[in-house]
Amino acid sequence: MSNKELEPLSDPGLPAHAHRKADHDEAAAKRAERQVAILFMLSALGTVLFIYSYIWIAQDIYVYVPIIGTSNAHQLFLGLGLTFSLFFIGAGAVHWAKTLMPDEEVIAQRHEMRSSDEDRADLIASVKENAGAAGLGRRTLIKRTLGLSLGLVGLSPILLLRDLGPLPSDDLTKTTWAEGVHLVTDPGNRRLRPEDLEVGAVAHILPEIENPAERSLNDVAKDAVLLIRMRPEDFRLDAEKLSWTYQGIIAFSKICSHMGCAVALYEQQTKHLLCPCHQSTFDVPTGAKVIFGPSARPLPQLAIKVSEEGYLVAAAPFNQPVGPSFWERKK
Numbered sequence: 001m002s003n004k005e006l007e008p009l010s011d012p013g014l015p016a017h018a019h020r021k022a023d024h025d026e027a028a029a030k031r032a033e034r035q036v037a038i039l040f041m042l043s044a045l046g047t048v049l050f051i052y053s054y055i056w057i058a059q060d061i062y063v064y065v066p067i068i069g070t071s072n073a074h075q076l077f078l079g080l081g082l083t084f085s086l087f088f089i090g091a092g093a094v095h096w097a098k099t100l101m102p103d104e105e106v107i108a109q110r111h112e113m114r115s116s117d118e119d120r121a122d123l124i125a126s127v128k129e130n131a132g133a134a135g136l137g138r139r140t141l142i143k144r145t146l147g148l149s150l151g152l153v154g155l156s157p158i159l160l161l162r163d164l165g166p167l168p169s170d171d172l173t174k175t176t177w178a179e180g181v182h183l184v185t186d187p188g189n190r191r192l193r194p195e196d197l198e199v200g201a202v203a204h205i206l207p208e209i210e211n212p213a214e215r216s217l218n219d220v221a222k223d224a225v226l227l228i229r230m231r232p233e234d235f236r237l238d239a240e241k242l243s244w245t246y247q248g249i250i251a252f253s254k255i256c257s258h259m260g261c262a263v264a265l266y267e268q269q270t271k272h273l274l275c276p277c278h279q280s281t282f283d284v285p286t287g288a289k290v291i292f293g294p295s296a297r298p299l300p301q302l303a304i305k306v307s308e309e310g311y312l313v314a315a316a317p318f319n320q321p322v323g324p325s326f327w328e329r330k331k
């Protein structure tokens with residue numbers, strides 16, 4: 001909009017424009033400037049509280065808060081820090097605009113959608129002129145505290161990137177499975193002997209760990225295995241993969257090699273495993289080769305054997321990453 005089209009408001013039907021105190025009283029303007037600076041400082045303190053809570057307040061500390069009751073201190077102070085940091089930046093900007101930025105009521109004449117080149121150049125000049133009038137150059141206290149609060153608030157999302165965890169391509173190469181780790185039922189946490197599974201049966205399996213209550217969801221997602229029993233003569237596997245089975249029992253990672261859903265539907269008649277997400281279908285007798293759907297590779301097979309006590313155990317870790325394969329694989 002061209003400055004030429006902005007005319008001072010002089011409609012006799014409207015009340016006269018009331019000027020603010022800071023427009024003609026330098027002491028009031030200084031006071032308003034300090035108030036804006038305080039609001040930006042509060043925002044900066046909010047971000048510091050957020051960062052402090054994220055790094056130094058343990059996740060298992062609880063505090064009592066009137067009205068809402070017992071709360072997790074880590075979550076509570078993270079939330080308060082982020083709220084203060086964003087709220088006070090907004091409050092400072094609004095207060096700055098209401099008390100110190102140019103306060104002039106004008107009538108804007110309507111014009112065609114696209115401005116002429118002359119008007120566009122005029123706009124740029126006007127923006128530069130009004131940026132100066134907003135006092136950013138002159139009011140150094142506001143400029144510095146605004147810079148501090150904006151600079152700090154930008155740190156919060158960077159900090160949260162850490163919560164995304166390790167890169168999947170690295171993380172999925174490591175599971176709890178290792179030679180001698182017992183296979184236990186999920187749920188139930190019960191060790192299995194080969195005779196516990198009839199031909200055609202399927203069991204949902206996790207690796208045995210000392211304290212199952214401490215098993216993280218991340219580990220459950222990576223370690224989950226399906227155990228299937230078939231007649232040994234039904235396998236069509238090469239010698240190596242056949243040696244990873246035990247008397248017709250075969251184990252596969254349960255994480256779909258397409259996008260990581262749980263492959264949990266076993267069709268006993270066809271001996272197919274089906275992923276419910278995008279219908280990838282894996283053929284168990286041939287080592288879970290993909291026979292339909294978007295998945296690009298078989299489900300990783302876990303080598304199993306029987307321990308001296310007669311329980312099913314892993315014979316080795318997975319020999320390839322489990323889960324989706326849409327990134328570059330190292331193996």
Ligand code: FES
Pocket residue numbers: 256257258259260261275276277278279280293294295
């Ligand atoms: S996640 Fe299994 S087919 Fe897509």
